[in-house]
Amino acid sequence: MNKNKIYNIAIVGLGNIGSYLFKFLNKNRNYLSNKNNAGFRIIYVSAKNKKKKRNLKITKKQWIGNYIDVFKKKDVDIIIELIGGAEGPAKKLVFGALKNKKHVITANKALISKYGDQLSKIAEINKVNLEFEAAVCGGVPIIRSIKEGLIGNKINRICGIFNGTSNYVLSSMDLNKSSFKDTITKAKALGYAESNPSSDINGDDVASKVKILSSLCFNSFINENIHVEGIKDIKEEDIVNANKLGYKIKLMGFSEIFGNKIFQRVHPTLVKKTSYIAGVDGVLNAVIINGKPIGKNIIQGEGAGPSATTSALVSDISSVLRGNIKFPFAISNSKRKKYSSGKIIDLFFSSYIRLDVKDKYGVLSDVTKIFSNNKVSIKRVLQSPYKNKKRSSIVIITHRSKDNYIQKTLKTLAKKSYIIQKPKLIRIENG
Numbered sequence: 001m002n003k004n005k006i007y008n009i010a011i012v013g014l015g016n017i018g019s020y021l022f023k024f025l026n027k028n029r030n031y032l033s034n035k036n037n038a039g040f041r042i043i044y045v046s047a048k049n050k051k052k053k054r055n056l057k058i059t060k061k062q063w064i065g066n067y068i069d070v071f072k073k074k075d076v077d078i079i080i081e082l083i084g085g086a087e088g089p090a091k092k093l094v095f096g097a098l099k100n101k102k103h104v105i106t107a108n109k110a111l112i113s114k115y116g117d118q119l120s121k122i123a124e125i126n127k128v129n130l131e132f133e134a135a136v137c138g139g140v141p142i143i144r145s146i147k148e149g150l151i152g153n154k155i156n157r158i159c160g161i162f163n164g165t166s167n168y169v170l171s172s173m174d175l176n177k178s179s180f181k182d183t184i185t186k187a188k189a190l191g192y193a194e195s196n197p198s199s200d201i202n203g204d205d206v207a208s209k210v211k212i213l214s215s216l217c218f219n220s221f222i223n224e225n226i227h228v229e230g231i232k233d234i235k236e237e238d239i240v241n242a243n244k245l246g247y248k249i250k251l252m253g254f255s256e257i258f259g260n261k262i263f264q265r266v267h268p269t270l271v272k273k274t275s276y277i278a279g280v281d282g283v284l285n286a287v288i289i290n291g292k293p294i295g296k297n298i299i300q301g302e303g304a305g306p307s308a309t310t311s312a313l314v315s316d317i318s319s320v321l322r323g324n325i326k327f328p329f330a331i332s333n334s335k336r337k338k339y340s341s342g343k344i345i346d347l348f349f350s351s352y353i354r355l356d357v358k359d360k361y362g363v364l365s366d367v368t369k370i371f372s373n374n375k376v377s378i379k380r381v382l383q384s385p386y387k388n389k390k391r392s393s394i395v396i397i398t399h400r401s402k403d404n405y406i407q408k409t410l411k412t413l414a415k416k417s418y419i420i421q422k423p424k425l426i427r428i429e430n431g
C-alpha cells in the first residue's frame with residue numbers, strides 16, 4: 001500500500017450504473033482516498049454515443065471516442081467495464097484490458113459466467129485484479145464474503161433469491177392477487193423490470209449468478225451444466241394454492257456439492273411461509289450459505305439498481321487501491337478443480353403438482369394410480385371444481401421422491417385425454 005499512489009481510472013459505459021458511479025466517485029473522492037490510503041482520479045470515460053445528454057461533468061480530455069483506445073492508454077491503471085453483455089464490446093474491452101495489464105472491475109455477470117475462467121487466467125498471469133462483486137446480487141457483498149470473510153469454511157451449499165425483478169413480480173402477484181402479465185406491466189412502469197425482462201423472467205440471470213457463486217464456493221472451474229426454469233408459467237391459482245397450503249413461491253437458485261458432483265439449478269420453489277426466505281419480498285435478494293464451521297449464514301440486501309451496484313463497485317475499486325491483488329476466483333487457477341455435474345433428476349424433492357382436468361368420473365383414481373405406478377407417494381390432495389366449466393383443478397403434494405420419478409409421472413399424465421393443459425410442477429424447499 002502506497003499512500004502517495006494515485007490510481008487512474010477509466011469508466012466505459014455511462015448508462016444507469018456508469019453515470020451514477022461517475023458522480024459518486026467525484027463526490028466522495030477524498031473520503032474514499034482517506035479510507036484506502038491511496039488516491040484516484042477518473043482520467044477517461046467512454047460510451048457509445050458522444051452526443052447523448054448525460055448530466056455529467058465530462059471534460060473534453062476525459063472523453064474517449066472509441067472504447068478500444070482505453071486499454072491502449074499507458075496512463076490507465078483501472079478499467080471499469082459497465083457496458084454489459086457476454087460478447088461484443090464488453091468482451092473485447094475486458095480481454096484487451098487484462099492482456100494490457102490493467103486492473104479490471106466489471107458488473108457483467110453474463111461475461112464472467114461465460115468467460116470468467118479464461119479471464120481469470122490472464123489476470124493471474126499478468127498479476128492484475130479482475131473484480132466482479134457487482135455482477136452478483138448488487139449491494140449484497142457475497143463475493144467478498146466468500147473470498148475473505150468465509151475463507152476458513154468448507155461450503156457445501158449456496159442458495160437464495162438472486163434476482164430482484166422476478167422476486168418483485170412473485171411478491172406482487174401474491175400481495176395484489178394479480179396475474180403474471182399485469183404484474184410485469186406494472187413492474188416495467190415502476191422501473192423494477194427492464195423493457196425486455198426476459199433474462200430475469202426465464203431464469204438465465206439467476207443461472208449466471210449461480211455458476212459464478214458455485215465456482216467461488218467449491219473452488220472449481222465454472223460449470224456450464226445447470227437446470228433452469230423461469231417464472232412465466234406461474235399462474236394466480238398457483239399463488240392462491242400455495243397460500244392455502246402454507247407456502248409462498250420464490251424463484252430460487254441452488255448449488256450444492258454431493259460427493260464429487262456439483263448440482264446447479266434454478267426454478268420456482270415453494271417455501272414455508274414461516275421460513276426466512278419467504279419474508280424476502282420485493283426487489284430484495286438473499287443468499288444462504290451452508291458451511292463448516294460457520295453453519296448457516298444469510299446475507300440480504302438490494303440486488304440491483306445504481307446505488308446498490310455502486311456500493312459493490314466501490315468495494316472492488318477499494319480492493320485495488322489497497323493493493324489487494326487476489327485471485328479472481330479465490331484461489332489460483334492451478335488449484336481450481338473440475339467437478340462433474342449432477343442432474344436434477346437424481347435429486348429428491350417433495351413436489352407441488354397442479355393438474356387441470358376434465359371434471360368426470362374416475363379421473364382422480366386414475367391420477368393416483370399413475371403416481372403409485374411411478375413410485376411417487378401422495379401426501380395431500382386439493383380438488384377444486386371450476387363452476388359451470390366442466391373442469392377441475394387437482395393439486396397434489398407428494399412425499400419426497402426422486403425427481404426422475406416425478407417427471408415420468410408428469411409425462412404419463414400429459415398423454416391422458418382428461419388432462420387439459422400441461423401439468424405444472426413446483427418443487428418444495430423444506431430447509
Ligand SMILES: NC(=O)c1ccc[n+]([C@@H]2O[C@H](COP(=O)([O-])OP(=O)(O)OC[C@H]3O[C@@H](n4cnc5c(N)ncnc54)[C@H](OP(=O)(O)O)[C@@H]3O)[C@@H](O)[C@H]2O)c1
Binds near residue numbers: 081089108109
Ligand atoms: N442496472 C442494474 O441495476 C445493474 C445491476 C447490477 C449489474 N448491472 C450490470 O451493469 C452493466 C451496465 O448496466 P446498465 O444498467 O448501466 O446498462 P445501460 O444503462 O444499458 O448502459 C450501458 C452503457 O454502455 C454503453 N455502450 C454500449 N455499447 C457501447 C460501445 N460499443 N462502446 C462504448 N460504450 C457502449 C452505453 O452507451 P450510451 O450511453 O452512449 O448508449 C451505455 O452508456 C451490465 O453489465 C449490467 O448487467 C446492472
